[in-house]
Amino acid sequence: METHEMEFTEHYYFLRMYSVDLNTARLAVKVLKRYRRADVRYALLRDLIVTYVRPFSVNKGRQSKHILSVKRHVPASMRSLHDELVRVRMQQFAHTDLTYYSPLTLTFRGPNGEFNGYGTMFKGYDYGALLEKLPHIEKLIAAVETSVNAELRREERESGTDGPVIPIPPEQKADLENLTEKSE
Known part of the structure; x- marks a missing residue:
């Protein structure tokens, strides 16, 4: 089987990673709902908040720094919760x-x-008060994730394989080739 290495902009790769972060945060909400012990719930709440906010902090790329745009991805009606x-x-x-x-x-x-x-x-910090906002936090995460995934789809349609080449280090390329062989 012949494989084609598709190259996109660095921004695209960050969007992919941000999508994973947001999915992880959304799944953490589901796990958090299953637990009743406060110490476990507080730890899961911290984890989901750190994971949710990661795309909105400064992230270093090979070419530049990246931060997910609040204006483009966080609904205006949810910004106060996002800011908190x-x-x-x-x-x-x-x-x-x-x-x-x-x-x-x-x-x-x-x-x-x-x-x-x-x-x-x-x-x-009043974890209990924040836990009461969990349904709103879940909606916020879902809204941002939907927006990021929509931007990803646009990038895929517009960029195709014509984006600037970002070299894949040899070790990672070998790992990808091994995965391709195993999936055949």
């Missing part, structure tokens, strides 16, 4: 931002004023 998920991911789940946590350090002293150490208080 991005903020939580960027400030708390994937980073430790002081602007989010707003820590306060306290000195603990005994009854005679002797020093007993320091304690730090900081803002946490």
Whole structure:
């Protein structure tokens, strides 16, 4: 069997990966719905938010950096929820931002004023409130995934095999050839 290596723009390949991320986030919602224990639900919620937001963060390509367009892919009516998920991911789940946590350090002293150490208080996150929004989060993910997949189809129709050549490293090319042989 003869195979033809189709080449598309770097943007196309990112759209493909973003589609996988969004599908993974959507499936995480289904898994999350099956669990009742708070600790498991919170971990799954973090995972789905980090995965959902990944396309909207800076992603490095071989030629340039890529970020999925909020204007093109997030429905206007869902932007406030999207912005909340991005903020939580960027400030708390994937980073430790002081602007989010707003820590306060306290000195603990005994009854005679002797020093007993320091304690730090900081803002946490209300997972329960976010879990209540799960049906809306699921709709948001589905809407963005549908939009990304529609753009993928447009790219495929318009680009065909005429996109700029992006070389596939030899190791990956060998892996692809092995997969082709196994599927025949």
